[in-house]
């Protein structure tokens with residue numbers, strides 16, 4: 001076995017990126033073969049072409065481009081018969097025409113068929129030689145066909161996996177869109193109660209294409225509202241794609257949102273569509289937008305302004321038709337002041353804020369929500385829907401629910417499991433929460449249920465000022481003067497807190 005062959009196998013099986021593997025393999029092979037360059041060419045039977053998918057250069061000088069050349073049916077089989085598992089040396093006069101050597105190679109070429117493990121021809125290896133080939137060189141070249149074939153097979157498999165993954169994502173997106181619509185019709189508990197004001201705003205803004213900013217603590221139902229907006233919009237038949245900006249590593253966020261071209265960076269094995277492209281014709285929901293890095297904010301602003309962007313590593317300007325919904329539980333105004341969030345982007349996305357109140361300030365909805373989760377989980381666990389006792393309700397109402405609706409759903413699910421599917425064990429499910437609650441209730445001054453967060457206190461104080469001023473913000477008799485702050489600051493605060501001052505306009 002030629003000395004380079006085991007090294008070639010190592011590179012073929014360890015290096016994931018075909019271009020890099022071929023480059024290293026060419027360098028190893030050039031110790032025994034007078035190589036100028038090596039082309040790995042993939043056969044596309046549908047198009048009847050051979051396409052250069054990787055080039056390894058061993059000497060300086062111009063390398064041939066990466067063209068596709070016509071490959072007549074049966075050519076690879078004829079070549080295989082002629083070569084019998086080895087390489088064939090092609091004379092110059094054989095070159096253009098019916099063979100796999102693209103124009104542009106200067107010296108003599110050696111060519112061999114690259115076969116898959118089941119012996120079907122996948123493509124060819126073309127080696128451009130810089131000098132005469134001796135016996136050792138020839139056997140090294142013959143022995144290199146299998147490792148090159150293995151590297152090509154790996155590349156093809158990875159490419160297929162990527163395609164499957166993309167197809168699965170697309171299916172996922174459309175399933176979610178359908179699921180989202182179903183859930184919304186059945187599942188916005190409180191739409192007629194404490195969320196009535198929220199739903200009015202949803203109905204107002206849904207038919208437009210305006211961006212909507214959904215504010216609220218974690219677990220308050222921001223995603224539920226985003227899906228409701230999409231379902232009520234003219235884009236309801238298009239996809240809704242949710243991206244959690246906080247869950248993507250900062251160096252990948254550009255490629256996730258806007259896609260990348262093949263080879264744009266190490267690991268970019270194939271072209272990838274970004275989430276904007278996948279949401280084309282529908283809605284993109286950017287959750288935790290406060291976590292978006294500044295560089296991505298610049299691109300986002302541009303896409304909001306004129307709908308254009310480029311994929312990472314791409315030259316071609318693309319256009320998408322996407323409605324943007326964004327959500328955050330963070331105080332983005334503070335991020336703007338600290339220079340972590342672009343002010344121009346903030347103005348653009350906060351045109352129409354929708355504020356979701358925390359569960360502790362909409363206790364009226366609690367029984368309905370608890371019943372809703374109990375019934376849903378009960379139906380899943382056993383034959384009968386599960387209901388709540390008065391004692392269960394009392395326990396649930398006494399707790400302040402820092403994790404909001406999500407925490408409540410989890411407690412009810414646990415209660416159903418602990419109750420064996422026949423009843424709800426709410427006290428058991430509350431566990432340590434209940435213990436902490438008793439301790440707090442035992443303190444004479446503690447009023448956990450009634451205590452407002454700073455934002456809530458601010459919101460209700462601003463609303464009271466607006467009520468007194470008939471919804472007027474500026475001027476001597478406006479709410480800003482009454483509160484002793486600048487009208488501009490008050491407007492910013494109201495946007496952040498989701499206060500709709502037009503509600504207070506005197507008739």
Ligand SMILES: Nc1ncnc2c1ncn2[C@@H]1O[C@H](COP(=O)(O)OP(=O)(O)OP(=O)(O)O)[C@@H](O)[C@H]1O
Pocket residue numbers: 187188189190216217218219220221222223224225287329372405406409
């Ligand atoms: N009004 C509601 N009616 C029914 N289910 C709700 C309601 N609000 C929230 N939920 C449920 O509560 C859970 C949390 O809601 P969601 O994921 O929308 O919250 P979120 O505010 O987006 O959370 P985060 O900030 O962590 O992303 C989900 O299972 C959701 O279905």
